[in-house]
Amino acid sequence: MVNQLLFLYCAVVIIGTGLVAVRAKNPVYSVLSVMVLFFHMAGLYLLLNAEFLAAIQIIVYAGAILVLYLFVLFLVSLRQEVKIERFIASHGVSTVVSVCLGACLLAIIPSFKLGAKGQYPVERIEQLTHTKAMGLELYSNFILPFEIAGLILLIAVIGGLVLARNEKEVNE
Amino acid sequence: MxxxxxxxxxxxxxxxxxxxxxxxxxxxxxxxxxxxxxxxxxxxxxxxxxxxxxxxxxSFFKEDVIPAQADKPLFLFAPVICLVTMLTSLAVIPFAKGWVLADINIGLLFIFAMSSLASYGVILAGWASNSKYTFLGGLRSMAQVISYEIPLGLSLVGVMMLSGSLNLTTIVTSQGNSFSSMYLFPQIIGFFVFFIAMLAETNRVPFDLPEAETELVSGYITEYSGMRYALFFMAEYIGMMVMASIGTICFLGGWNGPFEIPFFPPFWFILKVYGFIFFFIWIRATLPRYRYDQLMELGWKLLIPLALLNILLTGLFKILVH
Structure with a gap:
């Protein structure tokens, strides 16, 4: 019962802050509402006994990535941004499209079925601790996807370095 | 009940x-x-x-001045973010065996999460005040916190590997009871990196660029007055205490001491934390402030490679021993 109430609370706040993030005129407020959204996502992970994911969600997304977003926003002139009435002219069309999309998603919900239980029921994760369970899985059964993700990130890092280098040489 | x-x-x-x-x-x-x-x-x-x-x-009876052009809700809210996140991290710190509010499995990560959120308070205070000095202070703090969170986290990975847990109580108990079994000795590189990153993360001298008096008046807190100023002040000191507690727990054996103190088990813990705080103050009285580019160079070119080396050495050591 308590868990369901908590889930309901988190879900409602996620939807609400998501709407604020899209609709707020001041982009700083958008970023902050996304931060609140990430918090409640972490709350959902906690409800699923995934405490490691919850902590990483806050450290990486709220603590690092959103701060970088704010950094970029601060370099934009917000005074003008706030005064703009609408970013796109076809407001009516987008409303219709998003309402249709929402209706489609709602129509799909009844066909959602719970899958079969896997190797890791709640009791086993509680006994192993979530961090350990995830580490064991990630470094044994899912080592290939993990390595591929690592490689993609490495490419992004090298790409960033190359871009930064070039700009410096041009300036000199 | x-x-x-x-x-x-x-x-x-x-x-x-x-x-x-x-x-x-x-x-x-x-x-x-x-x-x-x-x-x-x-x-x-x-x-x-x-x-x-x-x-x-x-400070309680002083007038709370709000600048006319400030972004009012964020201006009012920023000090609260700082203080609340710092106070929240106190919940997972074990002051003695069993003296902990929330003995959670991810204690260490929880503290990282909270300390990275505290930077929002500083950044938003800098932006919402709508003044050049506070804004520069906020930007500096943003860059500094992002850069130093990485070595701070990496320096503690060695401790996590040795103790095999993220739970702070387990980290203390796995260090055993004797002086030589403290993680300070096998993790001396980690401790070095942790100590410097800790100074930077709490915005203390020699890394207090966000509030550099000589350049930025008082940095991100320039426009604050009265109780809100005091909130930032409290947040800074609680941040110091939390970081000192983490240092004590991860490297100095937590509440263990040469002998048991009857009726007051956290005695050694508090003594060690105050030892750390004395170091903070000693450094403040001794060292000049770093220049901004020096700060970035130290963080990215020295501390992060050292922390990675420490992880590598700890891993090799663990493989060789087992």
Missing amino acids: QILTIILQIAILLVIVLLHVAYATYFERKIIGHMQVRMGPMLVGYHGLLQPIADGIK
């Missing part, structure tokens, strides 16, 4: 920590005073002992 006891425990912890914060400022002013051959606060009470209380009353 259970909820009531928890609330009571939280209230007791809050009162004790806030009193400690008040007297940590006194401690700091006295030590810096004596290091600079002054007396420090002397007038209020015996040797200035009532000075923190006088300061508290003063």
Whole structure:
């Protein structure tokens, strides 16, 4: 019962802050509402006994990535941004499209079925601790996807370095 | 009933920590005073002992000035973010065996999460005040926190590997009871990186660029006054205490000491934390401030490679031993 109430609370706040993030005129407020959204996502992970994911969600997304977003926003002139009435002219069309999309998603919900239980029921994760369970899985059964993700990130890092280098040489 | 006891425990912890914060400022002013051959606060009470209380009353009754062009909701909210995140991390710190509010499995990660969120308070304070000095302070703090969170986290990975847990109580108990089994010795590189990153993460001298008085008046807190200013101040000192506690727990064996103290098990813990805080203050009285590019170079080119090397060495050591 308590868990369901908590889930309901988190879900409602996620939807609400998501709407604020899209609709707020001041982009700083958008970023902050996304931060609140990430918090409640972490709350959902906690409800699923995934405490490691919850902590990483806050450290990486709220603590690092959103701060970088704010950094970029601060370099934009917000005074003008706030005064703009609408970013796109076809407001009516987008409303219709998003309402249709929402209706489609709602129509799909009844066909959602719970899958079969896997190797890791709640009791086993509680006994192993979530961090350990995830580490064991990630470094044994899912080592290939993990390595591929690592490689993609490495490419992004090298790409960033190359871009930064070039700009410096041009300036000199 | 259970909820009531928890609330009571939280209230007791809050009162004790806030009193400690008040007297940590006194401690700091006295030590810096004596290091600079002054007396420090002397007038209020015996040797200035009532000075923190006088300061508290003063800031409580001061006018709360809000700049006309400020972004009002964020301006009002920013100090609260700083203080709340810092206070929240107190919940997972074990002061002695069993003396912890929330003994969670991811204690260490929880503290990282909270300390990275505290930077929002600083950044938003800088932006919402709508002044050049505060804004520059906020930007600097943003860059500094992002850069130093990485070595801070990596420096503790060695400790996590040795103890095999993220739970702070387990980290302390796995260090055993003797002096030589403290993680300080096998993790000496980690401790070095942690100590420097800790100074930077708490915005203390020599890394106090976000509030560099000589350039930025007072950085991100320039426009704040009265109780809101005091909130930032409290957040900074609680941040120091939390970081000192993490250092104590991860490297100095937590509450273990040469002998047991009857009736008051956290004695050694508090002593070690105050040792750390003394170092903070000593460094503040001794070192000049880093330049911005030096700060970035130190973080990215020295601390992060050292922390990675430490992880590699710890891993090799673990493989060789087993």
